Amino acid sequence: MMVIAHRACPKHTPENSLEGIRRAAELGADAVEIDVRLTRDAVAVLMHDRTLHRTTGTRGPTGARSFAALRSLRLSNGEAVPTFAEALDTLPSGLRVAIHVKVPGAIDPILDEVRNQGRQRDVMVWSQQALPVRVAADREPEIEGSLLRDTFTS
Template identity: 45%
Template sequence: MPNVTAVAHRGAPYHHPENTVDSLRTALELGADAVEIDVRLTRDGIPVLLHDETLKRLWEHDRPLLSLSADEVHGLTNGAVPTLAQALTATDGSRVMLDLPGTPDVRAARRVVDVVRDCGAQDRVYYCAGPSAMLAVRAADPAAEIALTWTTLAPPRPALLDAVRPRWLNYRFSLVGRDLAARVHRDGYLLSVWTPDTRRAMRRLLGMGVDSITTNRIDALCALRTFR
């Protein structure tokens, strides 16, 4: 069967809180080829792992991340929210997909790219998000590997593809059928999908020849991949 890349969505969130070092390490122990993490900046410009704009959902502090310093985040979460640098150290040698939620500008994207470069992780990190975020990443790093997240069946405009220069097109799994998969591959891109969590959905996507699956159930995906 094709060599499908198994990507752990925010680590292994059924085992540990998402986007934590324990979650990332457990996902890799369970067989993930890569881990996907969400990165935002604190008030003082430190990239940390957090999907939401605030600490409310996971850490019960209704404080916007942009209002907090990295030290304050550390204190409010007992150190459970790692910096990007800490996450890259914890995943040393493994692929990491950096998702940039929200609307990061070129300055924010450059700060993230700088940390990746300072950690010597350029060769194993790739980026995913919508057009505005990926245009910012492309401006910050002409050599970045990009998975352009796309949320409609209509294909991205050629001008956008020329500007972003993605390697991957990244779709919500429910949008993907055989025609879309064939079109993406015919156009010369790799196809990644997010986030199927049932075995039935995973089997369907494996049968379509997708190149990468991002899931919250990395153990289930790796088991399916092993026994196909």
């Protein structure tokens, strides 16, 4: 059985935070699940919701702001909204990451960063849309992929 810290341990730290990734490792998780969206200028950042209000107190969608504008916003612990690259940098050896791709266009910068850091074996790609999972499988066969479904038809 694999224990996965959903949204990077939000009961102990702000969700999708670097602090949460570190805390999940301290608590003995096998993996951490993070949510990735794109800024207006295509920087991959950790954010579950389409909008920023619940986690940063600022109104508006994540994708409507540039990375520079988003970087000035803070999570409840004072941490800036993390980039996906920072999340991978923070990921300790032995802790895997399940990347929930929230928007299909995010898969390219995600895979580029995974390749740059040589972390293919540490990564799982999850999405509710088939395209990001297919792209990941085609470009990086070592990466595990999962299609998330809310409903099923026979």
